[in-house]
Amino acid sequence: MSAQPKIHIPHPTARPGEAPDFSYLKLSDAGSVERPPTDAALQDMEHLAFDLVRVLDDEFEAQGQWNPELGKDELLEALKLMTLVRAYDDRMLRMQRQGKITFYMQCLGEEATSIGPGMALRDSDMCFPHYRQQALYLMRGTGLLNMMCHCLSNTRDFCRGRQMPVFYQHAEGNVFTISGNLTTQYPQAVGWAMAAAIKGSDDIAASWIGDGSTAEADFHQALTFAAVYQAPVILNVVNNQWAISTFQAFAGGELRPFAARGPGYGIPGLRVDGNDLLATYAATQWAAERARNGGGPTLIEFVTYRGGAHSTSDDPSRYRPKDEWSAFPLGDPMVRLKGHLERLGHWSEQEQEDLEAEMKQHVTDTWKEACSYGTMTEGPFLDPHEMFEDLFEEMPQHLKEQQAEMLALEEK
């Protein structure tokens, strides 16, 4: 303790040019954390907010009580999705660099935090993602073509050019429209879950935010309401260590894990290896069963790493070591899942290479098709007059006048 109060300024363990240092991450051995029954009392499992639920060990073997015992087909489905998402991200990032789209956000390294949970939920459960859960949209049938057309703001864009790229939506697949304002969807998910319970349904809601977003008031509102009403909701914090340039300690991750926010509100908190698809699946399966059986909300922290830039507007080499991801102790979720399938004798390096080539081709072909619905420079274009639609169910007079004003100007 210092002799007088002074403010503490959190520092990341390494800056550009320094050696990556993840010694701050408390790890548990794969399989070492016990899985309590889903109706366990909070006081009996508070340690789960500090431990790290892991299934895959360093040899890619599944270990312990959290092993969800997924079959070959499910594991392969997950790997295919992961490979597709990575191919999609790679293509779209390059398209942004070439000026074909205005903006993009990858989920590189964080794929398992969407795919595992997405597989463990029912299709009728509602998802409220943030902007790094593109895999969820693919899983819920949004379609690669539609997602690309959205990023192009072209004539097939499902939000008719109203949102920036990556702000997807898919009502039919029960995935909410993404907001650019952080954390707003978190308490909304709680409300959706409350409504499901009020209506007598056993559907649940799940939401995702980043570590940085836990600083927003909406996070605390979500946890308060979820706890008070014991809402059937899964609240995920994807702790990828970085919120643009600020290290997770700037959201308060230095003193206690984000999962430990849960018990403070009376909500179970699970701290989970976010790069272990089996663990992300198992944690969601546990929380979903608990919620569906009337056990209320769960807060899950997925410990992962943001492999790429925050967005195409960001340059992470200014604030973190370039090789930090390669030093991350939880590895790469795709390498680990692939390793597990190989270990089981279900997959080979050659099959993975073929799959990657196939996905790359699929993405390339789909991009071509997407461009046929319009690009930013070549038509067909959306009709700008449509910008006045859908603000209200029925267009008020002043908007009709403004729409007419726009038309009149174009005729001149």
Add this chain to the structure above:
Amino acid sequence: MAQMNMIQAINSALDVMLERDQNVVVMGQDVGYFGGVFRCTDGLQARHGEHRVLDSPISEGGIVATAIGMGVNGLRPVAEIQFADYIYPGFDQIASELARIRYRSDATFTAPVTIRSPCGGGIRGGQTHSQSPEGIFAHVSGIKTVMPSNPYDAKGLLISAIESNDPVVFFEPKRIYNGPFDGDPEKPAQSWASHAKGEVPEDYYSLPLDQAEVIKEGDEITIVTYGTLVHVALATAELLGVNAEVIDVRTLMPLDVMTLQKSVEKTGRCLVAHEATRFCGYGAELVASIQQACFWHLEAPIERVTGWDTPYPHAFEWSYFPGQKRMAAGIRRVMEAG
């Protein structure tokens, strides 16, 4: 004098004030080590220390509220909200607290907080990185609302804002951070280097927080505007060959009605322009104030050129932005009426 763009001018204002007044602190998301997502605080933490240039958690409400607390305790915080579109979680702290602390405490408590925030469209930011919410803040009694249109004004006005014992919300039109923009996205980007207002003293200077500026004198029509549209108005009037008097409001609250009045009494015609939405927008206040002061001098109804009353759509940025075509139509309406 140095050539500065608006980012450098803002950086210089913060640097000068951090140097002059040990009570000044700068805070906000990514403003410290990284230097801000638009680079406005680049190098400030290295020069002035991490206890005076603070990275903040992602919590706009928290940023504004802690700035208030610091202000009450004698500091002079300059808080950055990364995009004006993200300011709303801090709105209660601004409208209910910051704006009223002096009033409700009979001036026994004050919080000299400045809130800086990039605003406006033109960078393909879609509906959550393009808004111009200045009218909402100008509407709140108890805060001053400022929007510069060039580097020279940005520095001088920001220094005054920081020195002001009243809270100031300071909006920075991000489209003109690197150069003036006349509303034509097809033209190559302009730089501040060749612009008179890009000449900025490196040292301390301040500009009053209650004076509009006549940017260009004229006698046929007065165009009252601020921010990015100052440049659109100048270019459009020139294109049309109309001898317009163009006034940059600069400080929306307090409003310098006298400068507007003198001009409109001379020209008899007035167009009000801003990028923000029209309905209950700041232009409505301008129109009301001008017509009240100048009714008997007006030869035509005062017209408005504004953003449409919708969110800012990603795909239709240039259909939304009130560029030269709409400015020209507005000028013609005023010139041809009466």
